[in-house]
Amino acid sequence: MQPTFSSSRILQPVRPWFILFSLLVALVLNFLPTSAWPWMPDWVALIIVFWSIREPRHVGMGSGFILGLAMDVADASLMGQHALAYVLASYIASSLSRRILWFPLGQQAVHTLPLLLMVQLVQLGVRAMPGFVFPGLSYFIGPFIGALLWVPLTFVLLLPQFQPVDRDANRPI
């Protein structure tokens, strides 16, 4: 697979352990005590959206659900709140992945913005059921920062796949 459609570079296949590693790093980033900064992007949502777009056959709703449960427990929120949001985001991302990958990176970032906003909106909707508390507009800044991070994130996460294939002297091509 190529970074974008216009690129002529062909990437190596992704390594499953790297996906796992990146998801774990996102979880650690989310567990950092950053409750004082509500504008921090939801790293797990960002990484799940990224891999659902790049590798819909490796990362999908199952991983979204499991990571969502982990976030629910760690955040002391309602069970299933993050899980539902991540599952929905992963579904939409994977079904749009063929389309989104045709765009250059900047426009891919614009495509991810509504997905990340939806993650926050779903959680707001879930929490509005028992009693509405508006967490403030800064709650919606995170998705914008997440979309801005899309371009650097793509480079960092695709870095292992940019490595050249081992040279083989006997190969014709």
Place this chain on the structure above:
Amino acid sequence: MDHQPPPFFKRGPAPLARLSFYATLSLALLFFDSRFQTLELLRQGVSLFTHPVQQVAHAPVDFFQNAGNYFSSISRFQDENARLKRAQLDGADALLRTRQLEAENDRLRKLLDLKGRQKANGRVTQVLYAARDPFSRRVIVDKGQQDQIVAGQPVVDDAGVVGQVTRVFPFVSEITLITDKDQAVPVQIVRNGLRSVVFGLGDGQLELRFMPANADVQNGDLLVTSGLDGIFLAGLPVAKVVHIERDTSYSFARIYCVPVAGVENFGEVLVLDPRETTPLPAQLTNEAAAASAKASAKLGAKKKLPKRE
């Protein structure tokens, strides 16, 4: 015998099927968690996985904080030490007098055949972090089931009530602060002994609800726990009234308070031991038993009726 072609591009169930499965599962979890609170075991199981990851995440933060403390100047510590000594001396006369009064109170209570007051004992815990959930006000402390913490224990700091333990995990537990939305604490006004319940508003303030518009409440009134709930010990400071709106078109006054304790400052808190349960008077328990016996007899009679027919 013809062979099926091998599944070249096996992709499992259709995405929409998977979506509906996971979405239904999450909605069911949401429903059961918010209505029945029956998922504590699942929560504890998942926390066994998330707890180590959280510790990994907190390690660098702790390290930098400790490093900052290490390099902070010695004069600051000297200042702090002097201030603490002065505070201890300031409080010494009150403390000595309190001890004497407590002994006297015990003696008098014995003379009057009253039940002795329960002493406030507890264990000091360190607040680890505030939950990242922007919808609720909760903190996580570093003691859990291993230290015999149980859900419902009151939590105080040096100035007053901070909150209540709501969930207990193997190594940590979760404290819901009194400023959390709709967290209730039964209170009493010190000045005139008026009893009420104070609710969290979710924005750092508290509200005294269901007080009539002409209730005797004034700005600056101190609210302490009334102890009627059987959870909080009586007399712990909770909040101070800061703003009262008396609008005659509503039957209740709107009374806003701020917590006395440093509810949102995270440091060390004291988890008080659970309060001893006071048994109901014998007459009340007898009445309750009789009522329930009557009800069950009625139920039995109703059940038997169709059989006879």
